[in-house]
Amino acid sequence: MAVIVIVGGQWGDEGKGKIIDLLAEKAKVVARFSGGDNAGHTVINPYGEFRLHLVPSGIFYPQVTCIISNGVAINPAVLLEEIDDLHNHGVDTSRLFISDRAHLIMPYHTLFDALEEERRSKRAIGTTRRGIGPAFADKVARVGIRAGYLLDKDTFRGRLSAALEFKNIILTKVYQVSPLSLEEIYDQYCHYGEQLVPFIRETSSIIREAATKGEPVLLEGAQGALLDPDFGTYPYVTSSSPLAGASCIGTGLGPREINRVMGIFKAYNTRVGAGPMPTELKDEIGDLIRKKAREYGATTGRPRRCGWFDAVAGRFSVEINGLSDIALTHLDVYDGFSSIKICTAYKFKGEVLTSFPSDIAILEKCQPVYEELAGWQESISGIRNFKKLPAGARNYMSRLEDLLSCPISLVSVGPDRRQIILVTPSTPL
Numbered sequence: 001m002a003v004i005v006i007v008g009g010q011w012g013d014e015g016k017g018k019i020i021d022l023l024a025e026k027a028k029v030v031a032r033f034s035g036g037d038n039a040g041h042t043v044i045n046p047y048g049e050f051r052l053h054l055v056p057s058g059i060f061y062p063q064v065t066c067i068i069s070n071g072v073a074i075n076p077a078v079l080l081e082e083i084d085d086l087h088n089h090g091v092d093t094s095r096l097f098i099s100d101r102a103h104l105i106m107p108y109h110t111l112f113d114a115l116e117e118e119r120r121s122k123r124a125i126g127t128t129r130r131g132i133g134p135a136f137a138d139k140v141a142r143v144g145i146r147a148g149y150l151l152d153k154d155t156f157r158g159r160l161s162a163a164l165e166f167k168n169i170i171l172t173k174v175y176q177v178s179p180l181s182l183e184e185i186y187d188q189y190c191h192y193g194e195q196l197v198p199f200i201r202e203t204s205s206i207i208r209e210a211a212t213k214g215e216p217v218l219l220e221g222a223q224g225a226l227l228d229p230d231f232g233t234y235p236y237v238t239s240s241s242p243l244a245g246a247s248c249i250g251t252g253l254g255p256r257e258i259n260r261v262m263g264i265f266k267a268y269n270t271r272v273g274a275g276p277m278p279t280e281l282k283d284e285i286g287d288l289i290r291k292k293a294r295e296y297g298a299t300t301g302r303p304r305r306c307g308w309f310d311a312v313a314g315r316f317s318v319e320i321n322g323l324s325d326i327a328l329t330h331l332d333v334y335d336g337f338s339s340i341k342i343c344t345a346y347k348f349k350g351e352v353l354t355s356f357p358s359d360i361a362i363l364e365k366c367q368p369v370y371e372e373l374a375g376w377q378e379s380i381s382g383i384r385n386f387k388k389l390p391a392g393a394r395n396y397m398s399r400l401e402d403l404l405s406c407p408i409s410l411v412s413v414g415p416d417r418r419q420i421i422l423v424t425p426s427t428p429l
């Protein structure tokens with residue numbers, strides 16, 4: 001197994017939580033490497049049903065050390081609530097560690113996120129309003145607050161005071177809202193710090209040591225490739241890279257340590273938030289997919305936009321992530337569909353495009369070119385053997401493999417940990 005990176009191949013919510021919860025059975029370390037509590041990773045296992053925003057999806061196994069690494073932006077209130085919820089369900093969190101280099105989401109980040117979304121109005125990004133953009137902006141602008149700062153209250157106070165001084169100028173002079181109180185934030189974060197101190201430490205050495213020993217390590221991505229700030233549908237993207245390449249910077253592992261890059265794809269496409277989505281179905285088929293798969297955001301509860309599988313975007317995702325293989329999820333959602341479409345190209349101003357455009361001004365005007373495949377009628381959610389899948393399902397997978405030039409190694413046929421099919425039973429997990 002060695003070091004496997006697991007990333008979202010589309011616009012997020014592909015089922016990363018489920019697949020990581022499954023693969024972590026054999027892992028020694030599971031580390032989240034990017035994003036923040038904008039992520040919502042659903043895990044359904046014998047402990048119950050969880051929507052993990054920050055804690056890695058490997059937390060349910062006693063042998064797994066879980067790390068929220070340096071590439072993640074942490075809202076301490078959300079993390080403490082999540083740890084509490086896990087304890088209430090009998091899950092042990094004593095092997096959870098937080099990188100001292102991870103940045104913290106501060107009250108002004110969530111406030112700025114909301115103020116900017118409101119100011120942009122019709123042009124809003126549709127963010128999760130978790131303060132992600134402002135927190136990563138501060139990291140790059142060198143004015144962020146790191147988790148490690150909580151270990152020394154005096155230096156924390158000085159750094160918070162310096163950051164807040166400027167934030168309050170923007171709040172009062174630009175947005176014309178009330179300033180935030182240094183004392184209140186300081187007290188609140190010292191309180192969080194007292195609870196988080198046992199978790200905070202240097203973490204890259206733990207991951208590197210496991211990788212060097214050849215122990216199984218999973219690097220858990222958040223969001224999906226098309227939300228990447230460089231390669232996604234900019235500016236309708238998130239603010240940290242969800243790509244496999246970011247797993248190195250986000251954990252402190254070198255690229256030569258990565259042995260396998262698995263991309264998670266839904267059998268169709270969804271998107272939550274604004275921005276172009278060429279295959280979106282604003283009709284009864286889109287509604288049917290949403291209803292069958294309960295496509296509502298795990299973080300915000302917003303209805304997800306649903307559409308046919310976009311193989312142009314999918315192929316691009318395979319390329320920019322350098323995927324070794326794919327876990328295809330939600331194939332069961334197509335049960336009962338007599339035919340299924342796949343977008344194989346875009347039409348733009350009379351031309352046929354087969355590559356994903358860089359500029360959304362073009363993507364917004366692209367019309368999908370569809371290929372139609374026969375579906376299947378039976379329910380596949382109880383099937384565990386690839387050969388027992390109906391011909392329609394196997395043909396659909398085979399066509400996706402051709403279009404994406406990447407093999408499918410796992411197929412998920414329902415939300416539960418056990419609803420999985422290994423395509424080649426010998427595929428090492």
Ligand code: GDP
Nearest residue numbers: 013014015016017040041042330412413414415
């Ligand atoms: P993540 O952010 O990539 O971890 O995905 P989310 O948890 O946000 O969204 C995936 C949703 O689909 C969750 O409600 C899962 O329980 C559910 N799910 C995962 N895999 C499957 C599957 O194969 N079939 C069905 N029907 N639902 C699935």
Ligand code: IMO
Nearest residue numbers: 012013038039040126127128222223238272273
């Ligand atoms: P997981 O890890 C789906 C989307 C938001 C919005 C855009 C920017 O569960 O797959 P942000 O709050 O990050 O500034 O919002 O990104 N987004 C996600 N969509 N799944 C996610 O995470 C997402 N995280 C952010 O909806 O369109």
Ligand code: MG
Nearest residue numbers: 013040041298
């Ligand atoms: Mg999600």
